[in-house]
Amino acid sequence: MNLIGIGYMGFETANLDAWRDYGPNVMGFEIAASPTQDEHSLYFKMDDRRHRLAFHPGEIDRVTYIGWEARNRLDFIEAQQILNSHGVEFSVGDDTLCEQRGVKELIRFRDPVGYQHEIFYAQKWTPRSFRSGRPHGGFICDDRGLGHVVLMTPTFTEELETFLIEVMGMQWYGWGAGKGKTQFFRTKLNNQTSHDIAFGHAPGRMGIQHIGVFVDSVRDVGETYDIVLERELDLMMTLGQHSQDPHISFYHFNPSGFAFECIAELEPWQGDPFELNPEKMSTWGHKIVGPIVGPSVRPAAEVYPEIYTDESA
Ligand SMILES: [Fe+2]
Incomplete structure (x- = not known):
């Protein structure tokens, strides 16, 4: 699969208010606009992508998805073919989910341990849009992912x-x-x-x-x-x-x-x-x-x- 890296990650947290302070003021993340269909969640920008980290309200703190970035639409199609050829079940993200993630298309599947992965391509991006939450030089994400x-x-x-x-x-x-x-x-x-x-x-x-x-x-x-x-x-x-x-x-x-x-x-x-x-x-x-x-x-x-x-x- 032609994957670049981790494009975005999602979490559930029981500590959303703490993140609202900690994210910008300790780490320097920018609080991004939450999607209208997910307005109670907290989204962080780390660069010019629409977001890199999403914290959804939950009862416990856990990672809920890891979003791998395929290089482009053709590599996204190839990734689906590879999953099919290995008999790995996946679901296709609907329009609402794609809009929430800010991507063109995505698929979801679990690894053998049970962690939820997504593969997407083309996340929304606005050049020179990142404003760090506090004085900070910024994050190296762009063409390699969030880390x-x-x-x-x-x-x-x-x-x-x-x-x-x-x-x-x-x-x-x-x-x-x-x-x-x-x-x-x-x-x-x-x-x-x-x-x-x-x-x-x-x-x-x-x-x-x-x-x-x-x-x-x-x-x-x-x-x-x-x-x-x-x-x-x-x-x-x-x-x-x-x-x-x-x-x-x-x-x-x-x-x-x-x-x-x-x-x-x-x-x-x-x-x-x-x-x-x-x-x-x-x-x-x-x-x-x-x-x-x-x-x-x-x-x-x-x-x-x-x-x-x-x-x-
Ligand atoms: Fe490390």
């Missing part, structure tokens, strides 16, 4: 890897250098960052471990860090630099109880001509000062009762 996501999976099966590589056309990146068991992948068209999605093993549990977003400069990382410290928000990891990526970043918890990794690229990603196996996760910093998974990673039957029961997870 990367690390999801937790209750079981670790070959089926998931096969699905990501053979159906979704992902490239294998590696295992990561953390202590846990985590597999990293990136889309076929991503040649700018090491990964778009990763799955970490959390027996019996599901949820987001973190989302990495790329900001314009080290200054944006530092200023966000200061605001996080001033507000005494919970940190997961201090400032640091991963061994395998030329990035500086830190991790803190947002109102939904998963972490944001706020990342500045120090130089372009070096590519991966061989599979990296770092001696340690980070060359400096990234001291783990909080839990490595936040409170939104919970028993699968609690987070996704429509998929898991207490017995099945």
Whole structure:
């Protein structure tokens, strides 16, 4: 599949009011106009797209969809053919849903773990429209997507890897250098960052471990860090630099109880001509000062009762 990256993501949250303050004033997101058919949800712009993140009112905090961007209409059609050829069931988004997402067309399907994915093309876009929620250099999204996501999976099966590589056309990146068991992948068209999605093993549990977003400069990382410290928000990891990526970043918890990794690229990603196996996760910093998974990673039957029961997870 000719996928670019994660175009948008949707969440349910019981903490919408907290996001309304935190999104613009800590992260620098712009509050976007909510679609008329979804006026009680909170939409954030991160660049000139209509939106990148959508928070819908819910009883618990959870990710509800991951929207993968197909390069264009022809690649979108091809993606449907690939799903059909692998016997993967999908539904076609109706006009209302496409308008809500601001896209031409979309399809929906679940991965073997149960997470909901969408593939779309042509999201609404207005050049030079992004106004950050606070003084901020902006986010590097445009032609690569909103960033990367690390999801937790209750079981670790070959089926998931096969699905990501053979159906979704992902490239294998590696295992990561953390202590846990985590597999990293990136889309076929991503040649700018090491990964778009990763799955970490959390027996019996599901949820987001973190989302990495790329900001314009080290200054944006530092200023966000200061605001996080001033507000005494919970940190997961201090400032640091991963061994395998030329990035500086830190991790803190947002109102939904998963972490944001706020990342500045120090130089372009070096590519991966061989599979990296770092001696340690980070060359400096990234001291783990909080839990490595936040409170939104919970028993699968609690987070996704429509998929898991207490017995099945
Ligand atoms: Fe990350």
